[in-house]
Amino acid sequence: MxxxxxxxxxxxxxxxxxxxxxxxxxxxxxxxxxxxxxxxxxxxxxxxxxxxxxxKQADWPLAPIMLLGESHIQATGYWLLVHPVNFVLQRDFFSLGESLHLSPSEAASLLADFNHHFAEDGLRFVPSQSGHWWYLHIDAHVEVSTYLLAESLGRDVGKHLPNGKQGMQFQALLNEVQMLLHDHAVNAAREQQGLPVMNSLWLSGGGSFQAMHxxxxxxxxxxxxxxxxxxxxxxxxxxxxxxxxxxxxxxxxxxxxxxxxxxxxxxxxxxxxxxxxxxxxxxxxxxxxxxxxxxxxxxxxxxxxxxxxxxxxxxxxxxxxxxxxxxxxxxxxxxxxxx
Known part of the structure; x- marks a missing residue:
């Protein structure tokens, strides 16, 4: 050497x-x-x-970069990383627990329901090859900043929610996701097995292919x-x-x-x-x-x-x-x- x-x-x-x-x-x-x-x-x-x-774009564009790693590219729209997570109730706030590893059947069920529910909003959830995370595609211009999962683990969720011009819209999206998950069959089965339930999603690493130079x-x-x-x-x-x-x-x-x-x-x-x-x-x-x-x-x-x-x-x-x-x-x- x-x-x-x-x-x-x-x-x-x-x-x-x-x-x-x-x-x-x-x-x-x-x-x-x-x-x-x-x-x-x-x-x-x-x-x-x-x-x-x-x-860096508004975020470090991890989602489009990792899609490139999976030999996938879509020139239009905006991509975000999506991690299934469990929010943990502390004394006076919720903290972000570790990302959950769902089974293929659990992920398939949830992705199908999310895509059906949010189709009219122009949102599309896409699984990754590993299945440990997903991608969210939005076929529109997006102005939002997020925190990476690693930056937020164990910390107060309220201080690490999406922000920026469209931050409130994405916070509303997460609220809607949480309502969908509340009585979901996947969570009911996980609870019976003593597994942590998935009570939210974590969005991060957003960016677009066309903005990458x-x-x-x-x-x-x-x-x-x-x-x-x-x-x-x-x-x-x-x-x-x-x-x-x-x-x-x-x-x-x-x-x-x-x-x-x-x-x-x-x-x-x-x-x-x-x-x-x-x-x-x-x-x-x-x-x-x-x-x-x-x-x-x-x-x-x-x-x-x-x-x-x-x-x-x-x-x-x-x-x-x-x-x-x-x-x-x-x-x-x-x-x-x-x-």
Whole structure:
């Protein structure tokens, strides 16, 4: 590998790693010797869009980008991401629970009812390939801003509803959805099985294909990923994504010349011990051997992006100047905003 490799690694849903990170020696050392930056304005998905020089519309246009990842494009109209969710009653407000994973039959039943009910309003709900989220197509000009799911989880729903010129119209749409869901057969069956009911939808990541403008030239890096957002970004910018490596050595085996971006999937991020052994420990060794010149790790924690930048020269500076400094706890580097 080139000795001037710049490597960006994205870690989705990293908060779950932090909750179980008891023995992460390599990550602790990387955290101690590197430089930290917290970006409260951009969730990880937005940071990835910026990596590819995608311009923000009223929202970061995740819906059209992910549709591109599914090889689907419709030039007209406006698209939004739709996640089935459960609002949780707190003492004096509702908070957003995690997105629900519905069975294929549950999703099919709900989508059919939504499409029948809202057909006269020019709304069309479309399933994704994975089934974990849907898309909403509106064949009209839309002026609304939304909050990404990651930015809103666990937080007060009332402070994260759609806003902008047509914000109230979309809030009314959600109210109507909630009434449809109240006595729905799918929820009745879920309740009997002890499963959380779907009591609302979360709309986010809106945009239109015609408002997306390509960068002057394709990105000057290789992409290793298997998620739909990365696939869409690759399609939009004209590059071909490589298979996602399961660990750093696999990345080395697949690595081509030039810089690289690796987007780990959620399963990898949740595997705490494997993440330390498969990524953080070998990344630290690669920096010491100067196989990597600059490493940037981007962590998704409660809808914010924390970036750790480590240069190969930081490893010897650590041993010369910081040999006396004890590594702080992993969680101390993540100053979390209030929910």
């Amino acid at each position: 080139s000795d001037d490799l710049n490597l960006d690694v994205y870690f989705p849903q990293f908060a779950k790693f932090l909750l179980a990170s008891n023995n992460c020696t390599a990550f602790s050392k990387l955290s101690t010797i590197g430089a930290w930056q917290r970006d409260t304005e951009y969730a990880l998905e937005a940071s990835l869009c910026r990596q590819f020089e995608v311009q 390509h960068a002057a030239k394709p990105p000057a890096f290789n992409l290793f990923a298997n998620d739909m957002l990365s696939a869409g970004l690759a399609s939009f910018t004209g590059i071909t994504p490589q298979d996602l490596p399961s660990h750093y050595q696999s990345f080395c085996d697949k690595k081509r010349q030039g810089d690289a971006v690796v987007v780990l999937n959620e399963v990898q991020t949740h595997a705490v011990e494997k993440l330390e052994a498969d990524w953080f420990a070998p990344l630290l060794q690669a920096l010491k051997r100067k196989e990597i010149d600059t490493l940037r790790c981007h962590f998704d924690v409660h809808g914010m992006t924390f970036t750790l930048t480590v240069k190969s020269t930081d490893t010897w500076r650590f041993w010369r100047w910081k040999f006396w400094q004890k590594a702080a706890s992993v969680t101390s580097y993540f100053q979390l905003a209030d929910a």
